[in-house]
Amino acid sequence: MHLLVCGGTGCRASESAGIEAKLKSELEKRSLDQSVQVISTGCFGFCEKGPIVKVMPDNTFYTQVTPADAETIVAEHVVKGRRVESLIYTDPSSKEKVEESAKMGFYKKQLRIALRNCGFINPENVDEYIARDGYLALGNIITGMKPQEAIEIMKESGLRGRGGAGFPTGLKWDLTARTEADQKYVVCNADEGDPGAFMDRSILEGDPHSVLEAMAICGYCIGSDKGLIYIRAEYPLAIERLKIALSQAREYGLLGNNIMGTEFSFDIELRYGAGAFVCGEETALIHSMEGLRGEPTLKPPFPSESGYNGKPTNVNNVETLANIPVIYLKGAKWFSSIGTEKSKGTKVFALAGKINNVGLIEVPMGTTLREVIFEIGGGIKDGKKFKSVQTGGPSGGCLTEKHLDTPIDFDNLIAAGSMMGSGGMIVMDEDDCMVSMARYYLEFTVEESCGKCAPCRIGNKRLHELLDHICKGNGKLEDLDRLVNMSNVIKDTSLCGLGQSSPNPVLSTINNFKDEYDAHVTDKKCPAGQCRDLMEYFIIEENCVGCTACARVCPVAAITGERKEPHLINPAICIKCGACMEKCKFDAIIIQ
Amino acid sequence: MSSIKIELRQQDIDKIKEIAASFGNREHELINVLHKCQEHFGYLPAEVQEVVAEELKAPVAKVYGVVSFYSFFTMTPKGKHPISICLGTACYVRGAEKVLDEFKKELSIEVGQTTGNGKFSLSSLRCVGACGLAPVVLVGEKTYGRVAPDDVKNILKEYND
Incomplete structure (x- = not known):
């Protein structure tokens, strides 16, 4: 029997390490630690209901487990074979208990290719990866295929880069393979800087070997013996697991000189990022690996011609790489049968x-x-x-x-x-203000712009200022046209992908939520009730009992009224701090 | 550069030299050298940057350029308990900004500052990858999930020593 405990960052933050330790000690107490294994896996994906514990082989999926539940799981499930009902997921619509993940609404429509091993294997044990056909694709290719044949399969599969731009992976490999040079590099872009995205981190934490295997395959195809993984220093767990994976792969002869007894040699080094969003752009990433400021340069020359140290370099994103070993095992046809006409997989x-x-x-x-x-x-x-x-x-x-x-x-x-x-x-x-949302993203861009080109450095700053004016009720009608015009100029003239796409949040919100911008500019109102400067606090007469709590807490004495009589807020004095609303026990104060 | 003036001890200088040498004193290892130095000193004051520059035979301006470019590097010492509030999009839409405001109010410092007694420092970061727990606050290594402005006082109390 196996007890799989989620060891992803989200679940670790809610004490999954404590659950793991408790499960182990409870098993030891009952001398079951030899027959039942506790395994810390990568992310299961269902972070909302974490921490997650899965019992194999009967496939029971426990949600929101606490270290205190560990004893019950061992005493009930492991010893007596009874499922712990209280930890089983309840479907919110049917109110029925669902024991198996495959039957949950969350998992039903999913198809896990890049995440195939996350939540199944112990990422710190190469044997478990090998047991799930790991390194088989690499073996097949380096012993039985010419590089060009392998590249053709990659092209046929239709895989496109998962980092953002969607450039065809096979074509990228082909371009780098065709450039003649004494040294070439395979780079894995693991500088995931997009706020709110954590897929690359989860793959590296849950299935690091799939990325290493794919990099070696790429190395064979393009004629390179050196790989580099550029990873954020903010991802300590992913770094630790990569280090373990690298040393295990070397120990097994899956990386290093003469892999699997062939002529092919390949090894991988880690390089650390230092927190710059623009380093996700490949030319900026390459400069950062060279120890410089991560500023992008004009393309061409593309990295496939002149990249790291001026040598041809193939840069692929983590998720792209995680797809690759399976494509070779199941075939290009299988992969291209999934998805839409131009986006496969x-x-x-x-x-x-x-x-x-x-x-x-x-x-x-x-x-x-x-x-x-x-x-x-x-x-x-x-x-x-x-x-x-x-x-x-x-x-x-x-x-x-x-x-x-x-x-x-x-x-x-x-x-x-x-x-x-x-x-x-x-x-x-409905409670989210789209103008504030655009401002939030622009604030991010202004902070992360590297400052090399003027449209991005200055233009985004001006966009942010205009949006800030509008959120504070100082916007004018013509500002909306200025936003659109300036956005188009920034898109057309910026040097790299960051500036070329940074106005998208502005343009899309203006296109889709024009009425909200109008309300901010003409009526000086925020329909979502989020922009503090456009709101007014009101006291509902019927609810107010005249307890005077609000008047006493108001820092500017804007609230007046007699004891046991309804109070009144003077909007001219009110600084909209919200202290009165927090204090009111009778829900008598609202924002409009 | 930094407003704080410090005097490096001989053993500090030796430590920087040792780190630089472990990377072969190669200029293109600058970022790795800085990572190690920050790990050791907790921050990268101007004086440390000068020694790094000398060891790697690089201009101080280049070292400073790199330190100031990357948000991971800091030139001011962090508090004993560094507080980071995630302002990734998921946390933002679930009210992280109000939590940040509450920390600012309670500690009377702005983002990037350290309290007078050196106990707490405040910073914001973009996504720790625990979006299921949004909004998320980190104090040192400890993660707090689903934090509401009302929880702030209690979190700070835990560090009353």
């Missing part, structure tokens, strides 16, 4: 925001936003109304109700005014 999304089931999901391309949000995501939190979904992070846009039936793929999202990006998907409800 699956995509991992980090589903978050005002949604019931926050977590990491993987769905076939072509799944609609509605299926993702309402079936997998379980709908909007607290029964509120859906308003918008933001895809593509700071480079993407906010989509609305009318886009819900759009099948998700690279091209459809761009046509709808957003983009795939790395896969962040943030759901917003």
